[in-house]
Amino acid sequence: MKIKQFLISLFFVLFALTSVVQAGGHPAPATDAVAEESAEEKVYQPKSISELMGSFWETTGINAIIDIDDGEMTAEPAGPSAERPMTWFESSLGRIIMIILVFILFYLAIAKNFEPLLLIPIAFGGLLANIPLAHMGGEHGMLGVIYNMGIANEFFPLLIFMGVGAMTDFGPLLANPKTAILGGAAQFGIFGSLIGAVAMGFGLQEASAISIIGGADGPTSIFIANRLAPDMLGAIAVAAYSYMALVPVIQPPIMRALTNKAERQIKMGVQRKVHRLEKLIFPIVVIMLSMLILPESTPLIGAFAFGNFAKESGVVDRLSDTMQNSLINIVTIFLGLGVGSKLAADKFLVLETMGIMIIGLIAFSAGTAMGVLMAKVMNKFSDEPINPLIGAAGVSAVPMSARVVSKVGSEERPGNVLLMHAMGPNVAGVIGSAVAAGVLLSIFK
Amino acid sequence: MKIKQFLISLFFVLFALTSVVQAGGHPAPATDAVAEESAEEKVYQPKSISELMGSFWETTGINAIIDIDDGEMTAEPAGPSAERPMTWFESSLGRIIMIILVFILFYLAIAKNFEPLLLIPIAFGGLLANIPLAHMGGEHGMLGVIYNMGIANEFFPLLIFMGVGAMTDFGPLLANPKTAILGGAAQFGIFGSLIGAVAMGFGLQEASAISIIGGADGPTSIFIANRLAPDMLGAIAVAAYSYMALVPVIQPPIMRALTNKAERQIKMGVQRKVHRLEKLIFPIVVIMLSMLILPESTPLIGAFAFGNFAKESGVVDRLSDTMQNSLINIVTIFLGLGVGSKLAADKFLVLETMGIMIIGLIAFSAGTAMGVLMAKVMNKFSDEPINPLIGAAGVSAVPMSARVVSKVGSEERPGNVLLMHAMGPNVAGVIGSAVAAGVLLSIFK
Amino acid sequence: MKIKQFLISLFFVLFALTSVVQAGGHPAPATDAVAEESAEEKVYQPKSISELMGSFWETTGINAIIDIDDGEMTAEPAGPSAERPMTWFESSLGRIIMIILVFILFYLAIAKNFEPLLLIPIAFGGLLANIPLAHMGGEHGMLGVIYNMGIANEFFPLLIFMGVGAMTDFGPLLANPKTAILGGAAQFGIFGSLIGAVAMGFGLQEASAISIIGGADGPTSIFIANRLAPDMLGAIAVAAYSYMALVPVIQPPIMRALTNKAERQIKMGVQRKVHRLEKLIFPIVVIMLSMLILPESTPLIGAFAFGNFAKESGVVDRLSDTMQNSLINIVTIFLGLGVGSKLAADKFLVLETMGIMIIGLIAFSAGTAMGVLMAKVMNKFSDEPINPLIGAAGVSAVPMSARVVSKVGSEERPGNVLLMHAMGPNVAGVIGSAVAAGVLLSIFK
Amino acid sequence: MEEVNLLAESFKFMILGMSVVFLFLIALVQFIKLQAYLINKYFPEAPPAPATPVANTSEDENKRVAAIIAAVSEFRKNKS
Amino acid sequence: MEEVNLLAESFKFMILGMSVVFLFLIALVQFIKLQAYLINKYFPEAPPAPATPVANTSEDENKRVAAIIAAVSEFRKNKS
Amino acid sequence: MEEVNLLAESFKFMILGMSVVFLFLIALVQFIKLQAYLINKYFPEAPPAPATPVANTSEDENKRVAAIIAAVSEFRKNKS
């Protein structure tokens, strides 16, 4: 009851004051209202109820999909100047295909647990991007706002990389540093597929953007695709995350084909204990090296090293914790939706997408193969035995790939746990891909 | 002591290096300093201490409020071109009225627990927006920066909606789907009050923006107000949240007036168990329907469905958790402050505000009444008994309205728990309002 | 196996549909590809492998540091128009000095625990800003994006202040309000060092920006530096945080020099219990006062008061919790990196930096001294005894300074706990600095 | 300002709006019924509560939230 | 650059600045005293802890937060 | 589009890229070995776990964070 009194007196006071004061005060609001209304009346023509229903029908999605010649424009975050009219395919059948594809991605993410953290936001972004008339990927649409906020300027992939850095433990690499070489060999996945992409007819810059899928690293792929071939961003990101999820399917046959049973049964020694200072200094060493050799790679490696340094410093745990949790989660949501905007039919359903899918698969396979072969070579020349399987982990796809290695290893010889040995090449593969990315950027600078 | 040595040697090294090197190096800093200083001297005229005090007095807020003719400009996030001089009322008495209003909102939020999560940031934003001379709602002010970041482009309301989606359980609606119709009937609150607003003299577009208060849904109201009548955003948002908080006062008398005791005592059966897959597919069904029927509603429904889908998928709990917690909290703070910037006296204290308040109350009442009446009709024709009280929950105002229904129901018949049955119309009301919002947008597109 | 089938059929469907449809459809992608490629060929000239290696060498950081005359431009977040060519010193030796300085900051933060939450992000930002060729502080670089997002518009310092407000307990100040005067006296650190800075040759505006270091408050320093002398932001921020970390070294000798043993042994009474309403109303009183006296200080005080009010209201704990945790952590990371971008050699290694360091030390010392002296005077005229040591806490540097007071006090007289009594001047010092900042802004408005 | 035609227009808006809202929700109700029928026919849930492994996992996950550190290390797996 | 009038100006700034700071804080002290007087006169807190319902809710909440605040207070050191 | 010179260029890219990647990682390996040697020589870790005070602090901090997180998760119940 007291509440009611409050409200009534609030009304009363407001009304009394405003009406008294407005009389002698500023008359603008009234004129504004009139002006606005006349503007409205110009815009809005009275319609009969059936005309109103008819014009409503024009705004439905059913009509947009059925009507072939509606002249809908593509949605571009860069604004209307970058837009073009959609073809009839893009505005009708294309959307349907893309929505089916989105449902397949949902199925894989939920039922098969394929990289759901990225695939669900990407696929949902793709769903939204294919809604007719809503123009959600445009400059003022939700997806376009997100795209301009953090993808066009490459900010979100770097923040993800920062969080991944804060989650990464370089201990296994520091304990057995020479396994880093395996993370280098696997980058053949990038450069080998680059040749393949050129052979397939892509230009050099596009081919480079596609080949980065072989880096098996999400943020790096998005970063490079955005720089070198932004039109292909959606296909490249989807390919990268899909194949990362398919690592348990793609890698084992290649690993088995290139090794014999004796090699796969090799046991590796216990890793030495790594000093805390080694872990602390390591990100600094990496960033200094990339500064000296390859400044183009420093955005990626710098963000990664910052996250790792913050974690290993041990004095800013609340920041490191934020990088690993709320910040990376927020950015993951936005990054996924923003990338998903590139799954609009007019951007995704082009012939290039087929090529990107094929080259991505080649890249993963080539990287795996070269990693295993290099591990075989190293095993020959090393004092300590090296199980060639761990070379496959060099593609990165952290930590899926290392787990696959461990699984295959223990199948061949129960009790042989290779996980920690595979983590070395695995994290080295992340650095290797960032370096490879830097080389590609420096070429096209 | 070691620290001191460090500092001293740091000083020494820096000093030695910079002074030696600067001698032969780049002389710009020195000239810069000179140039800057001369610029300063032009700007800054030496003053006697009493002149200094006098000019300080000019910058105090007391002077700004007392001095009638100071030509202060209104603060607009769109920048100086959108600004106009304040009237004497706006720059003096108006501010005082608004500050009193803000204190009333604080009181209601804290002592009465009226939607404090939104009212406290909004009211505090209003307090800051009414500070003289600080221009905090302007392009470079804190509130203006926030406004441009996420309200002018409607990003924040959508993120809130995403979080609300991730918090919503559609189980009760899925268990008894026909109660969704009640969430439709209650949208009469929107369209009935639209007629009222036009009758009161508002233009069609403004009337539509105001009538959305009847949707009883914060983000939807802000989204639509921003599109159709941005000048009224403050009043509409405050009205929407205030009446949502007042639901326990507004609804029960209407509910009792339109039903007889026997109806209010109706017991409803136990709800069936809902399959997990139903919950998972539901957000997809909603988004597909809105795509087909009403693409204009897809930003709102899409964000809502994304949040719900992420939660129900069960594979991205860390994202869903972030949507429900850190992300929605951060955005709530910003949204509140940004909306509060529209409580500046020059924007809020116009005659229209009175009309908005009155129409808002009509809208809530009309929505409640129509929900109850529709439930009575459904009870007549349904096999299972339907307690007409649950129709009131169709206005949304989740979950306050469902709770009010449950409270009234158990007062009429102790032990009769209607909460779960009221949740169905309640969440359907959210969808219904978003659809209604889409219709309004499509009309004025 | 089912996965493989899925993938294959996905490929097939996509390929069939797109190739069939593209034939009759929109031919743009193909022409696009051709156009893009020809553009590429213009850009990219075929090179022999040794030419390629050579041009790669040009992009290495080693070359950039060695090569004196490479005409690299400074990185400016405001874009290319604000850039100028680097001197040879800035692009070579200067970088090395700055990187060494960054390592010293890392050492102090990690080994000595000197304000690590800010110094680690700032120093890492400084490391990234000094990487040759990467241009990370430029308009499109990671640091430049951050700078433009929240430092150029002063948004981040205000968010930090909001979080600090939500963490601050004004109970001790409310229990013994007259100790607030000590927080005023310590602001002599600001204005005394302002005279010193002018005497040293700085212009009035620059001198004001530097003197704010005496406020011993991070966000206030960054806010004011950004307004009055953005070029000096890096040096001012580093000085402010470094001296705040050095409070346990700087303050005790001054405290002991200005007091006798009897004074230092004074015991202070038990504080009265503070009513919850007092805490709730206090932030409102502060904001109203600053509105009336000094609107220029309201961005800082307003943000601070909002945070504190949200906490004390007790009804928006989830927002207050977010301000104190995920939001302030995220902003701290960004603020640090953004400020760090001002540690680029071309911005930091100027003669002014030496002056800033010296004046900062003077400011801290002068503030401490005046706080202690004022406390001595108050002790003479007060009914209740006041231990002059607590005056030193008036510089703010919350809560380090209050702890130092408590430590010195209990050394002089075991069991004499001054902590709560020192917290009063300590938090008053925060308000005092914000007021002083407002005065400086109002002078140069 | 009170012109008759504006009132008439707003009345037509109401007809249109309420029709679309009801159309939408009726369609939604039908789809919900259809999916409930199909799902419960083709994917019947086993009688006891913790039957399906997926729902089970989700439950476990919720429990794990209490001890976030453990859950976080679990989640790290999904990042690369 | 060392001009006498700049020094004089900065001295005047000091006079102005310290005056305003003291003025502000003295006013603040008076308001604090006034509100303490008024609040404790008109809203006296009942002797036992769970007296007023509002304070009670707040107390409960405070207890729940107590663990957090205690733990966080360590971290507060580094913030200002 | 299949011009021979593009293929040749991409082959050269491969040579350059793989060289730089290996160069980088080999340098990295050498630095890791060097730092491991230097660190374990000049800062040998004491045998028992909680040896260095810094690491100790970090452990405490982790424990404290655990307490916060546990408390926060408790607190989440109040969220709406």
Ligand code: NA
């Ligand atoms: Na990789």
Ligand code: NA
């Ligand atoms: Na509603």
Ligand code: NA
């Ligand atoms: Na201070």
